[in-house]
Amino acid sequence: MSRARTTAALAAVAAAAVTLAGCGMIPGSVTGVDEPEFTRELVIPPLAESDVVDGVRTFRLTAQRGTSELVDGMTTETWGFDGSYLGPTLRAHRGEKVAVEVTNDVGETTTVHWHGMHLPAAMDGGPHQTIEPGETWRPTWTIDQPAACLWYHPHLHGKTEEHVYRGLAGMFLLDDDASRAADLPSEYGVDDLPVVVQDKVLDDDGRLVLEDDGAEPGQLGDTVLVNGVAGAFQEVTTERVRLRLLNGSSARTYSLGFADRAMDLVATDGGLLDAPVRLDHVRLAPGERAEVVVRMAPGGTTRLRSSEADLGGVAAPFAMGGNDAFDVLELRAADELAPSPAPAWGPSAHAEEDALREEDATVTRTFELDQRRINGELMDMGRIDEVATVGDTEVWEVRNTVPMPHSFHVHDVQFRVLSVDGEPPPPELAGPKDTVYVEPRRTYRLLLRFEDYTDDRVPFMYHCHMLRHEDEGMMGQFLVVEPGSDAVPGRSPHLAGHG
Ligand code: C2O
Ligand code: CU
Ligand code: CU
Numbered sequence: 001m002s003r004a005r006t007t008a009a010l011a012a013v014a015a016a017a018v019t020l021a022g023c024g025m026i027p028g029s030v031t032g033v034d035e036p037e038f039t040r041e042l043v044i045p046p047l048a049e050s051d052v053v054d055g056v057r058t059f060r061l062t063a064q065r066g067t068s069e070l071v072d073g074m075t076t077e078t079w080g081f082d083g084s085y086l087g088p089t090l091r092a093h094r095g096e097k098v099a100v101e102v103t104n105d106v107g108e109t110t111t112v113h114w115h116g117m118h119l120p121a122a123m124d125g126g127p128h129q130t131i132e133p134g135e136t137w138r139p140t141w142t143i144d145q146p147a148a149c150l151w152y153h154p155h156l157h158g159k160t161e162e163h164v165y166r167g168l169a170g171m172f173l174l175d176d177d178a179s180r181a182a183d184l185p186s187e188y189g190v191d192d193l194p195v196v197v198q199d200k201v202l203d204d205d206g207r208l209v210l211e212d213d214g215a216e217p218g219q220l221g222d223t224v225l226v227n228g229v230a231g232a233f234q235e236v237t238t239e240r241v242r243l244r245l246l247n248g249s250s251a252r253t254y255s256l257g258f259a260d261r262a263m264d265l266v267a268t269d270g271g272l273l274d275a276p277v278r279l280d281h282v283r284l285a286p287g288e289r290a291e292v293v294v295r296m297a298p299g300g301t302t303r304l305r306s307s308e309a310d311l312g313g314v315a316a317p318f319a320m321g322g323n324d325a326f327d328v329l330e331l332r333a334a335d336e337l338a339p340s341p342a343p344a345w346g347p348s349a350h351a352e353e354d355a356l357r358e359e360d361a362t363v364t365r366t367f368e369l370d371q372r373r374i375n376g377e378l379m380d381m382g383r384i385d386e387v388a389t390v391g392d393t394e395v396w397e398v399r400n401t402v403p404m405p406h407s408f409h410v411h412d413v414q415f416r417v418l419s420v421d422g423e424p425p426p427p428e429l430a431g432p433k434d435t436v437y438v439e440p441r442r443t444y445r446l447l448l449r450f451e452d453y454t455d456d457r458v459p460f461m462y463h464c465h466m467l468r469h470e471d472e473g474m475m476g477q478f479l480v481v482e483p484g485s486d487a488v489p490g491r492s493p494h495l496a497g498h499g
Contacts, residue, residue, distance in 0.1 A: 033222050035327060038233045040232050040233070042233065042329065043232070044193065045227060048091070061081045062102075062103040063106050064079065064081070065078075065107070068167070070206075070228055076207065086170055089173060091173045094145065094177075096142070097141075099138055102131060102136065109159075110163055112137070113125035113154070115151045116150035117141075117412075118414075119141040119453065121412070122458045123139035124411055125152070125155055128381070146178070146271035146354055148414075149267065150172040151246055152169065152170050158471050165208065171196070178272070181349075185241055190237065192244070197247055197284075199221030199223065199224050199250075215319070217251045217406070221252070226329045234329065235333075236333045237337060238296075238340045242291060245290045250466065252286070254283070254284050255282070255283050255309035255310070256284060256306055257280050259307075263294045265278075265427065267289075268288075268428065270433060276342075277427040283310065285465065287407055287465030288435045288465075301331065301333065302330075303329065303331070304331070308324070314404060314439075361394055361395045364394065364397060365396050366396075367397065367476075369400045369406050370401050371404060374464075374476050378473030383477065384490060387488060396410070397445050400442060404440060405438070411434075412460045415446040420444055456487045459495075460477070461476070462478060463476065
């Protein structure tokens with residue numbers, strides 16, 4: 001960081017201290033991001049192998065410890081699945097029955113959650129489905145949702161941030177007939193690239209630092225990685241490339257795009273938009289995904305960049321990374337590029353059975369977010385907060401009541417953002433979503449439906465995906481039950497009531 005920038009930053013901290021004093025928070029260090037040389041080849045997580053056993057596509061993942069070279073020339077102790085950092089990309093087709101045998105070799109309890117997946121609560125890998133050291137957990141379910149870019153990561157209550165930060169995360173791609181038929185770059189690792197963006201703090205010895213100095217919304221790192229590499233480039237051999245962007249960070253919200261060209265947003269968290277949307281940048285909060293297609297010129301170079309992010313009315317945007325602008329990934333085009341069509345797909349890309357209709361909504365729930373609480377409560381593993389009836393379409397009204405960012409995520413379903421403060425959502429919120437950045441003082445109306453998979457005992461989660469907020473209790477639990485079930489909100493005799 002330059003002297004001038006540091007001085008400005010310190011002044012900003014002082015200002016933040018004044019602004020935040022009223023809500024009892026201590027401002028953290030002002031952020032800034034190092035810009036590395038882009039000299040290292042991008043690492044593409046391998047596609048996970050699988051065997052089809054009795055009609056079940058079975059994957060195996062082992063969470064383990066290792067060392068990685070996140071930053072050129074430095075060795076860092078990290079965790080990964082089947083490797084030392086991140087994990088392989090799982091891939092399955094709609095209608096397939098899948099199973100994942102997850103073995104825990106990290107030496108402490110963890111869990112693995114399938115973020116964005118529609119599946120039974122007992123298979124979800126939330127805080128109740130713990131995997132003890134040395135054990136293997138084998139969830140199984142049928143893929144029953146549109147093509148999308150989902151991801152997996154630990155979800156142990158109070159430890160999620162640490163486990164993800166050390167490196168436990170990976171992508172889970174779903175295909176369907178419509179996505180296969182669409183005109184979209186789709187050769188994995190060639191013109192269809194996973195891009196997991198994460199920020200870290202490393203000390204002089206290369207150790208990952210994770211500290212709580214009271215900064216909101218959590219620790220922001222000055223080293224930005226794509227797929228576990230700082231300063232990565234990718235050689236491009238086609239006219240268009242599709243980037244599957246995932247914000248796998250704890251707290252940082254990015255505004256991703258290219259300084260010299262627009263891009264086509266083709267999909268959000270849960271699948272394809274109705275049609276591509278031309279954008280300069282897309283804001284991504286922790287947990288959110290966006291698929292973009294960018295056009296390359298022969299021999300040309302460009303960089304994916306995170307520009308100053310509009311965080312909405314937060315108290316101290318500069319202290320929350322809102323003023324940071326930095327390059328993330330370099331794309332280098334070959335002198336000759338294979339032609340690729342402009343992104344396009346037909347209306348049949350959206351199956352009638354997936355449609356959500358506001359007029360079907362029979363239940364409205366409200367969720368008020370403050371610094372850490374949802375509807376005035378902190379997470380209690382032994383308490384059920386909401387009970388939904390299978391088959392119901394509901395509206396969830398989520399309001400952020402404080403000048404602090406949150407990233408609201410619901411398990412089991414993809415929702416549609418009906419409105420933001422009564423206005424239609426911007427294009428990047430118009431597709432299927434499971435996580436949404438919730439700007440301060442705004443109300444987001446979400447439409448969702450609980451289609452199947454009832455369980456009177458095992459809950460799904462909803463929570464803030466800013467991982468420190470989540471770990472500190474910004475989470476609630478809901479059941480999906482059969483009509484007539486006697487399950488009610490309150491303390492549950494079926495749940496271990498750890499705090
Ligand atoms: Cu990405 Cu409840 O998690
Ligand atoms: Cu999730
Ligand atoms: Cu939050």
